[in-house]
Amino acid sequence: MSNHYIVSNHYIRLLLQCEKISLKLKPRTLKRSYSRTAVKMSMVTNLRLPEPLKVTGSNVADNWERFREQWENYELATDLTEASSEKRAAVFLTCLGGEAYDTFRSMDIPTADKKKIDKILDAFETFCLGAVNITYQRYIFYQRVQETGERFDAFLGDVRRLAKSCKFEGVEESMIRDRIVVGVRDDATRRKLLQIRDLTLNKTIDICKASEAADQQLKAMSASEHVEALYRMTNSERRSYGRDNYSEPADHIQASNKVRRCMYCGKAHASLKELYPAYGKVCRKCNEKSHFESVCQHGQGKLRMKCANSVWRRKTTKSC
Secondary structure (H helix, E strand, O other): OOHHHHHHHHHHHHHHHHHHHHHHOOHHHHHHHHHHHHHHHHHHHOOOOOOOOOOOOOOHHHHHHHHHHHHHHHHHHOOHHHOOHHHHHHHHHHHHOHHHHHHHHHOOOOHHHHHOHHHHHHHHHHHHHHOOOHHHHHHHHHHOOOOOOOOHHHHHHHHHHHHHOOOOHHHHHHHHHHHHHHHOOOHHHHHHHHOOOOOOHHHHHHHHHHHHHHHHHHHHHHHHHHHHHHHHOOHHHHHHHHHHOOOOOHHHHHHHOOEEEOOOOOOEEEOOHHHOOOOOOEOOOOOOEOOOHHHOOHHHOOOOOOOOOOOOOOOOOOOO
16 A cells, blocks of 8 residues: 555545544534634724824834834734734834835845844934934933923923833933923922932832822812802801902993093092092082082982992892
């Protein structure tokens, strides 16, 4: 019997055994395995590609670091790490974008190395990091301060990102610490940091986070106390609080300052209490207050007295 005949029979027995195993499986089990495979394939195909690499501008090194991190995450998510180097290189070049791909075409790379992912990564590493102006990157780092309303975690993350392009080497942590102390927005937090002699980066981060959390908690507590105090007020206290905190509109105040002829003294002046000469004076003709004899209307009917220090007055209702 030939070896070919033995191998063929062995292969046929294996196929029959696999067929028997598949026939023993329940339809529900097969359906579940197929659905899992379909879900996995759909998840892989729906993953978004990394953002195109920008190789122009002043932040080329930072752009490359961000793109490489996104590429590594994409490789893990799509199981490309187990694929061949040629396939990984093809997918990488597809994710580059038009601008970076033109840069790749102009690179002096041997033809055999253009299909090797490691060689391509090294070439872009050299190109992007070699184009960095260290002095300018450090200038941007030293200018970074915490913006109004910016959370400390966001500020810290951006400072760390900027420090990577500055090549501080062994003093990177101390430079980040100093940038936080100088750039933090809250003066009380900066005072706390300056009072510590042996200040480390971890202590700096802990103090800043604790101060930010305490400020947010105090604001929440003060707001709740104010609302509770208003809730406990009686009706008359609420009306009194509203009157005390009420301010006249600017247009009415401006109108009250206009010069006009006064019906109580006969002179032209603004409608202000300080400029009202007849206020509180007694008329010689009728012995009534707050007007002069020259404008007295005693014979023409009862004079209705009112204060001339304000033309516009807010009406209030009496409590029941």
